[in-house]
Amino acid sequence: MLRVENLDVFYGDAQALDAVSLDVEEGAIVAIVGANGAGKTSLIRAIAGMLNPARGRILYGTTDIAGWPSYRVCNLGIGQVAEGRQIFPTLSVAENLDMGALLPRARARREDNRKRVLALFPVLAERARQAAGTLSGGEQQMLAIGRCLMGAPELVMFDEPSLGLAPAVAHNVLGTIRDLNREGLTCLLVEQNVALSLKLAGRAYVLENGRITLSGSGAELLADDRVRSAYLGL
Amino acid sequence: MTASVIARLSEDVPHRTIILLGIVLAALLIAPWVVNDYLLTVLIVALYSAYTGQAWNIMMGFAGQLSLGNALYAGVGAYVAAFLFTKFGIGPWIGFLACAPAAAACGAIIGFLAFRFGVAGVYFAILTIAFAEFARIGFDHLAIVNASAGLFLPVQQYAHNDLWRLRGNPMMFYYVILVATVLAFILCRLLLRSRIGYFWLAIREDEQAARAAGIDTFRYKMYAVMISAAVTSFAGVFYAFFYNNLFPEQVFNIGRSIEMVLGPVIGGVGTLFGPILGAFVLNGLAETLNSAMSAAGLDLPGAKEVFYGLCLLLVILALPEGVWPPLARRLGIDKGMR
Numbered sequence: 001m002l003r004v005e006n007l008d009v010f011y012g013d014a015q016a017l018d019a020v021s022l023d024v025e026e027g028a029i030v031a032i033v034g035a036n037g038a039g040k041t042s043l044i045r046a047i048a049g050m051l052n053p054a055r056g057r058i059l060y061g062t063t064d065i066a067g068w069p070s071y072r073v074c075n076l077g078i079g080q081v082a083e084g085r086q087i088f089p090t091l092s093v094a095e096n097l098d099m100g101a102l103l104p105r106a107r108a109r110r111e112d113n114r115k116r117v118l119a120l121f122p123v124l125a126e127r128a129r130q131a132a133g134t135l136s137g138g139e140q141q142m143l144a145i146g147r148c149l150m151g152a153p154e155l156v157m158f159d160e161p162s163l164g165l166a167p168a169v170a171h172n173v174l175g176t177i178r179d180l181n182r183e184g185l186t187c188l189l190v191e192q193n194v195a196l197s198l199k200l201a202g203r204a205y206v207l208e209n210g211r212i213t214l215s216g217s218g219a220e221l222l223a224d225d226r227v228r229s230a231y232l233g234l
Numbered sequence: 235m236t237a238s239v240i241a242r243l244s245e246d247v248p249h250r251t252i253i254l255l256g257i258v259l260a261a262l263l264i265a266p267w268v269v270n271d272y273l274l275t276v277l278i279v280a281l282y283s284a285y286t287g288q289a290w291n292i293m294m295g296f297a298g299q300l301s302l303g304n305a306l307y308a309g310v311g312a313y314v315a316a317f318l319f320t321k322f323g324i325g326p327w328i329g330f331l332a333c334a335p336a337a338a339a340c341g342a343i344i345g346f347l348a349f350r351f352g353v354a355g356v357y358f359a360i361l362t363i364a365f366a367e368f369a370r371i372g373f374d375h376l377a378i379v380n381a382s383a384g385l386f387l388p389v390q391q392y393a394h395n396d397l398w399r400l401r402g403n404p405m406m407f408y409y410v411i412l413v414a415t416v417l418a419f420i421l422c423r424l425l426l427r428s429r430i431g432y433f434w435l436a437i438r439e440d441e442q443a444a445r446a447a448g449i450d451t452f453r454y455k456m457y458a459v460m461i462s463a464a465v466t467s468f469a470g471v472f473y474a475f476f477y478n479n480l481f482p483e484q485v486f487n488i489g490r491s492i493e494m495v496l497g498p499v500i501g502g503v504g505t506l507f508g509p510i511l512g513a514f515v516l517n518g519l520a521e522t523l524n525s526a527m528s529a530a531g532l533d534l535p536g537a538k539e540v541f542y543g544l545c546l547l548l549v550i551l552a553l554p555e556g557v558w559p560p561l562a563r564r565l566g567i568d569k570g571m572r
Contacts, residue, residue, distance in 0.1 A: 050445055074448025086443030088436055099436050102429055103448045151448060 001026040001186055002047070002078075002155055007056035007066075009039075009046050009210075016042040018210040019056070023203070024155065029177070029187045031201035031218060033194050033231055039210040040190040041083055044157045047188075048080050049073040060155075075105050079153030083160045085140045087147070089133030093124055096132045096143055100150030109152055117146040120176070138169035145176065155186040162193050174200060194231040198222045206231075243423055251567040259416070266408050274404050278476070280517035281411040282469060287497030287509030288418040289465035294495075295504035296422075296431060297458035298438030300355065303344075303362030305490035306369050307337040307463040311470025312485050313373065316385050319474075326400040326471050333471055334464040340365070341463030345456045354441075363488060370486035384481040387474065400475040407476050414472065415510065418465060422506055425461070434458055438504070466494075489539075496542055500549045502556025511558050516545060 002024040009017040016039045024030045034040050045051040047058055049070035058066040065073055074080075088096050097117060101110040118125040121142040127135060132143055141161060148156055158177060162170030174196055181187050181200075191197035198204055201218035206227065214221065221227045244252060262281075266274055286308065293299045314336050315329035344365050348358045374382045395402030400410070425431045433454045436444040445451050474480055484490075501512025523541055527534065553560060562568040 048446065050442075069450065069452075070445045071448045071450040074446075079448075080446050082443065082446045086440055086446060088439035088443065090439060091435060095432070095435075099432060099447055099449075102432060147447065 001061065002188070003057075003059040004043075004047065005057040005059065007043070007046060007058065008054045009042050009051055010054050011042075016051075016210055017046065017053070020207070020210070020212055022205050022212065022215070024186060024188055025203075026186055027181070027184060028202045029181050029189055029200050031189045031191060031197040031204040032207055033191075033197065033204060033221070033227070034207035035230075038207045040207055041159055042210075043207070044080060044082075044159050044188070044190060047073070047157060048078065071103075074151060074153075075103050077105065077152070077154035078157070079148040079151050079155070080157040081141075081144050081148050081159065081161055083163065085137070085144045087132045087135075087140050087143050090131055092129050093132050093135070093143060094128040096147050097124070097150050100147035103151045106150060106152040110150070113150050113152055117149050120149075120180075121146050137165050138172065141165065141169075141173055142176075145173075149180075153185070155188065156180075157188040157190070159190050160192055161189075162191060162196075171196075194227075195222070198227075239424070242427060243420065245427070248567060250565075254565065254567060262412055266405050271404065274408060276517060276521050278404060278408050278411055280514050281408070281415050282472065283493065283497050283517055284510040284513035285411060285415045285418055285472075286466060286469045286494040287501070287513050288415070288422055289462050289469065290494045291498045291503065291505075291509045292422060292425065292465065293458050293462035295498060295509075296426065296438065297434040297455055298441075299455055299458055300359040301362040301459075301462070301491075302359045302488070302495065303364070303366035303491050304462070304466050304494045305486050305488065306340060306362070306366040307466035308470035308473060308490065308494075309366075309369055309373070309482070309485040310337045310340055311467030312474040312480050313379055313385065313470070314467075315471040316387055316474040316480055317379055320385065320387060325398055326475050327398065330468055330471050333467040337463040337467035337470075338460040340369075341459040342456060345459040349452050349455050363491070366486055366488065366491055370482050373482035373486065379480075382482060384479055385474075386480075387478040389478050400471075407472070411472055414468060419506065419510065421465070426506070430454060430457060493542075496546065498556075500545060500557060502558035505556065505558050505562075507562070508556050508558035511561070512556065515557060516542070519545065 004020060004022045007017050007020045008015065020043060032040050032043065042051060046053050049068045049072065053066050056066060057064050060076055060078065065076065088099065097114060101107065101113060106113060123139055124143060124146055127139065132140065135143060161173050161177065165173065170193065177187055177189065178200055189197050189201065198218040198221050204216065204218050204221045205212050206214035206221065214224065214226065265277055269277065286304065290301060290304050293301050311333040314333045315326050318324035318329045318332060319326065344362060347353065348361050353361055373379060379385050395406040397406060433449050436447065436449055437451050437454060441451055473485065496516055497513035498509040499512065500516055501510065502508025520538055520541060523537070527537065549556065559568065
């Protein structure tokens, strides 16, 4: 569904991604694991059209979307739940959700999508009129995911969805991602909770200093000594 | 058509708000019949400031793009309209059809340069100042509009008001700027309730998040600048025909740009009614100060500017949201009035 080939991304002179290639099959959860500064967020931002890659291809189906502006990428069906719960704090919860449904691809299906999102996160219906900034951290993350789903995406890239959440809440968020995947959503998951994300993932990649150094099924990486010592502290 | 616009305007607005707005409008409609000539001029200046404040608010209050150079758009509007009138006898309303695209084009150039090359925040503000200054210096040397000697509209005694050519007494000008202010208010409300308004708010709140949500931020920021510029240009047309003279040093002066910012900042940036309230509060207080000083026999040049500075300081310290949001809450009409 999504295939990244030899992607190079620079910030000025500094190289963030070096010949990164990966594959996301339809219906899969693919995890990307790596230390801070390894290039995980750069990868997501490049796919999302928020960073221009210097070289390489990003194939969505058969279309090369490298260098496309983000609104066109979104409208193809590639959504993202960005790091740090980027909600619109002074707008109400309902308005935040509406914002996700303004993509051309999603406008006609707005009411259906809203019902689906509110069924998934009933707390958002309770807080519909409240300013989004007054929600708890977990609720804000639900809102960020809900807003993304309002755009009727086929593939969602999650950037550190459990960051800064209490362990139980983080567990819930990852459980939601697993449920969404079971309903058919393809997921690209960047997550600091390596053990959990490898358990969820069908396939996983290890990113170090902008390079893919290891890849395999989630179970294989969980059993790999290098992964265990570097990311799981075992 | 009309019915649907009215329905859209009053959607989610409490009755109390509509009644209060009606009272304010009625008072403004009656005002010129009960005040003297001097106060009428003060009211015209206040409405002018309310109008330009609303236009500025579209760019900064809704879309989060700080302009400190909106005098450029008023100046372009003023010069284009005055030029067409003095050289070709083309009236202001037809002239406005040329002014609005001209100002929007200036806005588009600034917007394109800034948004394409990632000039944002204070740097964007500096760019807007720079372009207003380019215009000031450029027009100062532009022979076709008499350069620094200024452009003058012919003043005659008119037997009756000529609304079509915008020649007449202050009462007529008062109603023209009042109608313009009301129309700008309606425009702002409609914009905010539309998809474009939602996109602007998203960009203002968090531009990265807006991009991540699939909003074409470049395009919608361009719209904000161009609409704000086109709306502001009518203020320039009004200015030219009301004062009958134009000097680059005057109309493109950064002071004019700052004055356009003060009303909304004092009234409440990003609110619908704030720019109007702020304009009246500021001009009302400034005139009170003026008459108090002349009553005391004081003549201090620059006192008004110092006073503006103090007002700004007070509002930022005591009411960072501006005067209107807390007042609206007190009146119980803060719902549905964003």
